[in-house]
Amino acid sequence: MQDILIHTDAGITTITLNRVDKKNAFTQAMYAACADALDAARADAAVRVLVFQGDATVFSAGNDIADFLGAPPTAQDAPVFRFLRTLAAFPKPIVAAVCGPAVGIGTTLLFHCDLVVAGDNAAFSMPFVNLGLCPEAASSLLVPQMMGYHRAAEALLLGEPFMAEAALEVGLVNRVVPPTEANAVAQAQARKLAAKPMASLLETKRLLKQGQLAPVLARMDEEAASFGRMLGEPAAREAFTAFMEKRRPNFQGL
Ligand code: COA
Numbered sequence: 459m460q461d462i463l464i465h466t467d468a469g470i471t472t473i474t475l476n477r478v479d480k481k482n483a484f485t486q487a488m489y490a491a492c493a494d495a496l497d498a499a500r501a502d503a504a505v506r507v508l509v510f511q512g513d514a515t516v517f518s519a520g521n522d523i524a525d526f527l528g529a530p531p532t533a534q535d536a537p538v539f540r541f542l543r544t545l546a547a548f549p550k551p552i553v554a555a556v557c558g559p560a561v562g563i564g565t566t567l568l569f570h571c572d573l574v575v576a577g578d579n580a581a582f583s584m585p586f587v588n589l590g591l592c593p594e595a596a597s598s599l600l601v602p603q604m605m606g607y608h609r610a611a612e613a614l615l616l617g618e619p620f621m622a623e624a625a626l627e628v629g630l631v632n633r634v635v636p637p638t639e640a641n642a643v644a645q646a647q648a649r650k651l652a653a654k655p656m657a658s659l660l661e662t663k664r665l666l667k668q669g670q671l672a673p674v675l676a677r678m679d680e681e682a683a684s685f686g687r688m689l690g691e692p693a694a695r696e697a698f699t700a701f702m703e704k705r706r707p708n709f710q711g712l
C-alpha cells in the first residue's frame with residue numbers, strides 16, 4: 459500500500475501518510491492499513507514507540523470525500539471506526555508530526571497521540587458541520603475537555619481552521635518548529651521515549667488514560683452511529699458533491 463508507508467527501526471514504527479497528490483486524504487484502504495499497522499506494533503515486543511507523520515507540506519485533508527460518496531462508512535466495523543478504536547486503545551507512546559492542513563480526522567486523530575510536534579504552517583480544522591456531518595473520534599468529548607467549552611464550540615460549530623500557535627496555546631500540540639524540521643523533531647522525541655524502560659512507559663500511559671478509555675470508546679460509537687446516518691442525508695450529499703464539483707455548497711432549506 460503505497461499511500462501508507464510503514465517502517466520500523468530501532469524500536470520505532472513510523473506510519474507515513476503518503477498520498478500527497480490528494481493531500482493525504484484517507485481512503486478506507488488507508489484506514490485499514492493504519493489499523494493493521496497499529497495491531498502489529500502493539501503485538502511486537504520490539505516496537506516501543508509509534509510515530510505518525512506526513513511531509514512538510516501536508517498532514518491530512520481528512521476523509522477522502524469521493525470515498526464518502528462512493529463507499530460511505532455506515533457500519534461500526536468500517537475501517538475508519540476500527541482504526542479509531544485501535545488508536546484510542548493503543549498502549550504504547552505515540553508521537554505525531556503535523557505540517558500544513560490537518561482536516562477532520564487529520565486533527566481528531568491527534569487527540570489520541572501522546573506528543574504532537576507541529577510545523578509552523580500547520581492548520582487544524584474540524585469542519586464536520588460544514589460537511590453536514592457531526593464530530594468523530596470522540597472529539598465531541600475531548601475537544602471541550604482540552605480547549606474549554608466555548609473554544610470547542612467555535613472549533614466544532616464553525617469549523618474554521620486554527621494555526622499552530624493557537625493549537626500550542628490550547629494544548630493540542632507540544633511544540634512548534636519549522637516545517638522542514640517537524641518529522642526529525644518527532645523522531646528525536648520518539649528515540650528519547652524508546653530509550654526509556656518499557657514497563658514504566660506502558661504503566662504511565664495506562665494511568666494517564668485510566669478512566670478515559672471507556673467513555674471515549676462509548677462516545678466514538680455514539681458519534682459513529684450519527685455520522686453514518688448523516689453521510690446519506692441531503693446536507694452531506696450536497697457538501698460532498700459541491701467539493702467534487704469545486705463549488706460552494708448550498709445548504710438553503712437543509
Ligand atoms: N478528499 C478527496 N480529495 C481531496 C480531499 C479530500 N478530503 N482533499 C483534497 N483532495 C484533492 C483535491 O480534490 C485535489 O484533487 P485534484 O488535484 O484531482 O483536483 C487535490 O487533493 C489537491 O487539493 P486542493 O484542494 O487543490 O489543495 P489546496 O492546497 O488548495 O487545499 C485543503 C488543501 C486540504 C485545504 C483542501 O483540499 C480541502 O479543504 N480539502 C477537503 C477537506 C475536507 O473537507 N475533508 C473532509 C474532512 S471530514
